[in-house]
Amino acid sequence: MTQTADVVVIGGGVNGASIAYALAARGTKVTLVEKGAMGDGASGRSSALVRMHYTNEWDARLAWASYPVFRDWPDVMGGDPVFTRTGFMNVVGPAYADNLRKNVEMLRGIGVDTVALTPRQVKDLQPFVNVDDIGAAAYEPESGYANPSAVIDGFRRRIQELGGRVLQWTSVTGIVRRESRVLGVETSAGAIEAGAVVVAAGAWAPRLCREIGLTLPARPKAIDTVVVARPPELAEPHMIFIDNPQGTYFRTESRSLTLVGVPCPVWDIDPDTLGTGVAPHASAEGAALLTHRIPAMERATLSRGYRAFDLYSGDRHAILGAVDGIDGLYLATAFSGSGFKISPAVGTCLAELILDGRAKTVDIEPFNVRRFAEGRVVEGPYPYATRPDQSGPGTVV
Ligand SMILES: Cc1cc2nc3c(=O)[nH]c(=O)nc-3n(C[C@H](O)[C@H](O)[C@H](O)COP(=O)(O)OP(=O)(O)OC[C@H]3O[C@@H](n4cnc5c(N)ncnc54)[C@H](O)[C@@H]3O)c2cc1C
Known part of the structure; x- marks a missing residue:
């Protein structure tokens, strides 16, 4: 029998987990699908620095909105502290x-x-x-740093306590798209019909998106x-x-x-x-x-x-938000070596975008993938030198 969900989140890294948690906390029927164990990707090996210093205001606001969640984890999420100052x-x-x-x-x-x-x-x-x-x-x-595995596991625990589903060791084999609408996903454990699909698949996101005709500039x-x-x-x-x-x-x-x-x-x-x-x-x-x-x-x-x-x-900042021309598809990926500290706010903002039509906690419109086609980049007026290992062939803008 085909399973159903309001929202399917692809990827059990810190961002997929945070998004699924924020959706579950708002009463959404959410299923998170992770092809391995949660934290198998970048998140489990992250250095998880939690700091606010950015040269653009939008990333700084995401980090600032996230900071209290790490600092006050036992009160906000339950469980042991995850933050070291x-x-x-x-x-x-x-x-x-x-x-x-x-x-x-x-x-x-x-x-x-x-x-x-x-x-x-x-x-x-x-x-x-x-x-x-x-x-x-x-x-x-x-500022300080977080314990990556404790954070991811805490999000998983809360998703499940709130009635969300977490399918580990289950691969999404394809996003199901009919014309301009997403209908759900195919997985190694069967199809899941859903009104919305969030691609939070980290380094695997370009491959998944390519199969439905979407090229990510990442x-x-x-x-x-x-x-x-x-x-x-x-x-x-x-x-x-x-x-x-x-x-x-x-x-x-x-x-x-x-x-x-x-x-x-x-x-x-x-x-x-x-x-x-x-x-x-x-x-x-x-x-x-x-x-x-x-x-x-x-x-x-x-x-x-x-x-x-x-x-x-291409500009070494996250890609967040809806996709023009594909209703029901959302991206939360390409965190460019910097996506741990902002994950709590990313979850809240994606839930707001999906459920309310607009992110209110932080304006995430500057992170929309359309910025590349429009020639916009996420940067403030006072940047520093680009790290040599992050420019050159990796820069697609
Ligand atoms: C060494 C290192 C140090 C870092 N240091 C910091 C730091 O100090 N501060 C900071 O803020 N950020 C840091 N980062 C960056 C940060 O860790 C990442 O940006 C963030 O963890 C990305 O999270 P994610 O959820 O987007 O992706 P990931 O953690 O990569 O998760 C994606 C998940 O999707 C799953 N998946 C992929 N394809 C499928 C599929 N088809 N079906 C089902 N599941 C699928 C994968 O198995 C994976 O678990 C660091 C990263 C690294 C690697």
């Missing part, structure tokens, strides 16, 4: 110091607790940091991470750093480890066949980046490394 700094080179100060003003205008610091003030707060090539830093004392890219054990003199956790001059970030993990994001210009990977071992050069490159910013890390030891991936759009 560390403090956060976004550091830029001298050429971007003015831009950073203007972005801090923009962020303060929407309510974010952030200030611009001089290199001297950075050193006062984190004395072990090399500030020689830093022009300014944006400091967010309340490409899957690999992401390398190495993890080091800190030396005894750095035993106390440091703040999270996004290090723009070097195109990397560092964050603590537990009380002894530090994660390092290693630039990885490896595009058009196949998410089904990508190995998860760290690339041979990544450990040395990660060590060099970390030691440049925190020289005492020279005495850190390699703990492990891994390769993961995400879908990157």
Whole structure:
């Protein structure tokens, strides 16, 4: 017998899970379909930084609307805490110091607790940091990181408590479309008829969309991470750093480890066949980046490394919203290495869009896929340099 749902969400990453939760919380009959275990894609390997610093207001508003959900998780979602507060700094080179100060003003205008610091003030707060090539830093004392698997599992638990269905180890084999309307999905466990379908399939989204004639301006890219054990003199956790001059970030993990994001210009990977071992050069490159910013890390030891991936759009911002000409089809994908921290608000906004016709919590219209055809990009007036591993062949706009 054919199953039915009001909405089918394809993909059990953090964004699909958040969307399905937000729909279930509003009484919608929702079915989430995940081809593996939930968190099998980018979300399960995410560094899950939770910070608000962006150079455009829309992403910042999504992050800001999401932040209390992470911080107050036991009250909002039930279960154990998922958030570790560390403090956060976004550091830029001298050429971007003015831009950073203007972005801090923009962020303060929407309510974010952030200030611009001089290199001297950075050193006062984190004395072990090399500030020689830093022009300014944006400091967010309340920011930190989330526990990815606990967040995804919490969303799953709430979906099911609210009466939603979660089908793990079930593949969507095709989206069913008749002319300009979506009718549901075919899955490895049979058809599901639905009034709306949300594609939250991460790096697999272009393949699914291509089969119904929709080309996404997005490409899957690999992401390398190495993890080091800190030396005894750095035993106390440091703040999270996004290090723009070097195109990397560092964050603590537990009380002894530090994660390092290693630039990885490896595009058009196949998410089904990508190995998860760290690339041979990544450990040395990660060590060099970390030691440049925190020289005492020279005495850190390699703990492990891994390769993961995400879908990157042409302007390296998410694709969110309805699809012109295909009624009932919604996209929540191409989070471009930055989609964990905004997932609670993405869920709320997609539920509002599907049920009310418009997202009210944050205006997500700037993220609609039509922006590429219209020549619009998601960016504010004061950008920083694009990370070299995120430009070049991956840039389709
Ligand atoms: C190493 C790393 C570090 C990161 N660090 C940060 C960070 O610090 N902060 C931040 O905000 N973001 C970060 N990100 C980005 C963030 O994790 C991703 O943008 C986000 O997790 C994407 O979530 P998603 O739900 O869109 O996709 P995914 O987590 O990729 O989920 C998609 C799911 O869809 C399923 N699926 C695909 N096709 C089908 C099908 N046909 N049928 C059924 N299911 C299907 C997949 O199995 C998968 O589970 C990082 C990412 C990585 C990889």
